[in-house]
Amino acid sequence: PTNHHWHQSSATPEQTPPRSQTLCTRREAYERAFPLYKQPVEVGCFSLDSQRRFFNDSRQMRYYVEPDRSPNFDLSDGYRGRYVKRDENVKEKLDHILRWIVANRSKLKSKLSPDASCPLDFDFVTWRGHLTKLLTTPYETREGWLLAVTRFNDTLYISEVETEAARRERENRPERNQEMMYWGYKFEQYMCADKTYSEPDPSGVVNTNEAFCTVVQTRLTDHKLLFSGEVDCRDKDPDAPPPPACYVELKTSAEICTPKQRSNFHRFKLLKWWAQSFLPGVPRVVAGFRDHDGIVVSVETFQISKISQLIKNEYNCWKPTVCMNFCCDFLSFVKREATEDNPSVVYLFSWEPHKDVTYSVHRDSQYSFLPDWYIKEMTC
Ligand code: A3P
Ligand code: MG
Ligand code: MG
Numbered sequence: 001p002t003n004h005h006w007h008q009s010s011a012t013p014e015q016t017p018p019r020s021q022t023l024c025t026r027r028e029a030y031e032r033a034f035p036l037y038k039q040p041v042e043v044g045c046f047s048l049d050s051q052r053r054f055f056n057d058s059r060q061m062r063y064y065v066e067p068d069r070s071p072n073f074d075l076s077d078g079y080r081g082r083y084v085k086r087d088e089n090v091k092e093k094l095d096h097i098l099r100w101i102v103a104n105r106s107k108l109k110s111k112l113s114p115d116a117s118c119p120l121d122f123d124f125v126t127w128r129g130h131l132t133k134l135l136t137t138p139y140e141t142r143e144g145w146l147l148a149v150t151r152f153n154d155t156l157y158i159s160e161v162e163t164e165a166a167r168r169e170r171e172n173r174p175e176r177n178q179e180m181m182y183w184g185y186k187f188e189q190y191m192c193a194d195k196t197y198s199e200p201d202p203s204g205v206v207n208t209n210e211a212f213c214t215v216v217q218t219r220l221t222d223h224k225l226l227f228s229g230e231v232d233c234r235d236k237d238p239d240a241p242p243p244p245a246c247y248v249e250l251k252t253s254a255e256i257c258t259p260k261q262r263s264n265f266h267r268f269k270l271l272k273w274w275a276q277s278f279l280p281g282v283p284r285v286v287a288g289f290r291d292h293d294g295i296v297v298s299v300e301t302f303q304i305s306k307i308s309q310l311i312k313n314e315y316n317c318w319k320p321t322v323c324m325n326f327c328c329d330f331l332s333f334v335k336r337e338a339t340e341d342n343p344s345v346v347y348l349f350s351w352e353p354h355k356d357v358t359y360s361v362h363r364d365s366q367y368s369f370l371p372d373w374y375i376k377e378m379t380c
Contacts, residue, residue, distance in 0.1 A: 022356035023333045027138045030325035037324060040218040040281035042243040043107070043226070046100045052086065052209040054096055056103045060212040062192035063236035064248045064286070065200055067299050073190045075183035075252065075294035077202065083182055084207040088170060093159045093369040097125060097228045100215055102377050111154070118380030119153035121224065122217070124331060126158035128229025128279050133160070134330050135275040135323035137351065144352035148367050149334055152343045153378060156334055159369045161348065180294070182206065187252045187288045187296065188232055196236040214244055216280050220324070223331045229280050244281040249273070255289040255297055266311045271318045274307045278320070330357065343370045 047060035067073075101108070101120070111121045133145050146161040162170075173181075185206045193200050215228045232250040240246040253269055256262050273285050284303050288296040302310075311317050330349075337359060338347040346367040349359045362368075 019336070021337070022358050023330060024356050025137050025326065025351065027319075027322050030138060030322040030329070031319070032321065032325055034321045035221050035324050035328045036219070038219040040216040040244060040279070042214050043217050044100060044104050044215045045231075045243075046096065046213050046215070046228075048096065048209060048211040048213070050084070050207045050209050052090075052092075054099050056100065058212060060210050061231075062188075062194060062212065062233040063196050063198075064233045065191060065193050065236075067191060071190070071288070071296050071299055073187065073202075073288065073290075073296040075186045075288075075290060075296060076179060078186065078206060079179055079182050082203075082205045084205055084209065086208040091162070094125065094127070094157060095371065096213070097127065097215070098371065098374045100228065101125070101226075102374065105378075118378060120155045120226070120378075122155050122226040123222075123224045123335065124156050124158060125226050127160070128216075128227050128276070130158055130160050131225075131227060131279050131327060132272070132275045134327040135279070136271055137330075138322050138326050139271060139318045141353050144350070144355075146351075147349045148369055149338045149347045149349060150343060150345060150368070150370055151338050151341045151347075152370055152375070154341060156338060157370060158334070161367060183290065183294050184250075184252050188250050190296070191250055191286065191288075192233045193236070196238075214247070214280060216244060218281075220328050220331065223328065223335075227279070229276075231280075231282070245283055247280075247282045249277045249282050249285045250288070251285050252288045252290055252296070255291050263314060266314045267317055270302075270307055270311055271323075273302065274304060274320065275323060277304045333357070343375045344368050 044056075045058050045061075047055045047057060049055065049060065105118075109121050111119050130147060133140075137145075143166065144163055146163050148159045148161050150157045150159075185208055186202075189204065189206055190200055190202050211230045213228045214231050215226065217224070217226050219225065231244075231247045233248050234240070234243070235246040235248065237246075251269075251273055253265065254261070256265055273287075277283075277285055282304065284301055287300050287302060289298045289300065290296045308320050334347070334349065344364045346362045346365060346369070347359050348362055348367055349357055351357045
């Protein structure tokens with residue numbers, strides 16, 4: 001019964017079925033009890049400044065400011081003239097996380113000795129965003145993914161590779177979509193202050209190089225995880241609970257006017273929002289609902305812990321347990337298949353909607369992503 005989601009070629013009932021080199025992504029295969037997911041613990045943070053430079057501190061932290069009842073934020077304001085866009089052609093891979101690990105290695109305990117960080121006591125190191133993609137895979141019908149995996153000192157590093165389709169889409173993004181991408185960042189500027197005692201400054205520049213990232217550790221069944229994710233802002237109350245419980249995720253979405261729009265919001269938007277914030281233990285999403293011209297007409301708070309209740313009445317809706325069980329089984333699949341411990345070997349896991357996950361192996365290729373400085377620093 002434990003192998004029910006594996007594709008089996010020609011198993012006879014008496015034999016253990018042969019292990020498949022592919023992983024099924026059908027929802028029905030992952031409908032079982034919710035797996036153990038330990039409460040995520042923040043182990044550190046880092047900041048990326050207006051020039052995308054790394055700092056091992058919280059200098060880019062912003063503070064949530066409760067908006068007016070009817071806000072009227074114009075999300076297009078500043079799109080031409082006060083917008084510095086991060087260069088999406090620069091592929092940073094895991095570099096910022098690796099810099100954080102090197103800077104904080106004395107704080108991280110090792111598998112072998114509690115005083116050293118070699119080897120790291122984690123099975124997986126990755127970005128939260130990559131795990132979000134895994135969680136939503138059983139429900140994704142449009143965009144596939146490529147995940148490069150390298151085993152080094154018995155830790156599996158997972159770094160996304162942009163698919164050809166995603167690159168084409170990015171390079172041919174219509175002007176309207178470009179502007180709508182800006183809207184999400186502009187909303188953050190209306191909602192956040194730089195200091196606990198200051199107010200948001202919508203007259204400033206929106207610079208998407210800037211980021212504050214949390215680094216959390218947790219466990220999904222027998223997988224010890226270390227991952228980092230960008231955090232939009234935190235509760236400014238000094239009595240707020242410690243991170244990640246004080247963090248607030250900000251989102252924008254089209255205003256909901258019809259039952260059909262509400263249903264789509266529950267079925268597609270809330271899945272993405274839930275997956276992204278559940279992983280690092282961020283408890284709430286504050287959503288700005290905007291009209292077709294990018295004017296925010298209302299703001300609503302969603303508690304992540306209440307989202308599964310909210311969607312239960314939707315026909316054929318997504319289930320948190322399917323998301324988590326698929327992620328868990330994918331990580332088990334990676335552990336089992338990516339066996340060669342070698343920083344220049346990449347196992348490239350590939351998925352397209354309506355297909356199984358497959359992989360290929362690459363030596364000293366364009367896909368290698370662990371930098372020499374990291375390998376040198378972590379070779380003890
Ligand atoms: P919205 O999600 O409110 O539209 P995040 O919410 O994850 O902090 O991201 C901030 C904003 O970045 C998003 O705001 C959106 O504008 C933009 N963004 C993030 N991921 C994106 C993606 N995959 N495609 C397009 N825009 C994206
Ligand atoms: Mg963000
Ligand atoms: Mg956000």
